Amino acid sequence: VQLQASGGGAVQAGGSLNLSCAASGRTFSRYMMGWFRQAPGKEREFVGAVDRSGGRAYYTVAVKGRFTISRDNGKKTVYLHMNSLSSEDTAVYYCAAGLSVEAADQFWAYGYWGQGTQVTVSS
Numbered sequence: 001v002q003l004q005a006s007g008g009g010a011v012q013a014g015g016s017l018n019l020s021c022a023a024s025g026r027t028f029s030r031y032m033m034g035w036f037r038q039a040p041g042k043e044r045e046f047v048g049a050v051d052r053s054g055g056r057a058y059y060t061v062a063v064k065g066r067f068t069i070s071r072d073n074g075k076k077t078v079y080l081h082m083n084s085l086s087s088e089d090t091a092v093y094y095c096a097a098g099l100s101v102e103a104a105d106q107f108w109a110y111g112y113w114g115q116g117t118q119v120t121v122s123s
Contacts, residue, residue, distance in 0.1 A: 001024065004022045005021045009118075011121055012123075021078045029053075033050050035094070045060070049069065068083075078095060082119070091119060096110035096113045
């Protein structure tokens, strides 16, 4: 599966931004979908993930209550809705596809990655 992330940009602190990740291929619904981010000088970190059906989502503590992940299997797209953004959310955001929901927060659980989209939050 190939992934194409989009929707990044610059926003002021307290604002919102919506990212999308479009997948190609016929097996999108087989994969859990995750979002990771990497800030300058830091390691890539887990943001959240959604299971195959979209019925359950998982979030890292730092974004819980502010970010929402959803997916549309018919459109082969996963979304990351980000609210109440702060400068600490500035990073390149990556979407990824994996099979093991038990390891949804683990980098190694994802076999397919999008190219990343930059999110910059100014204070």
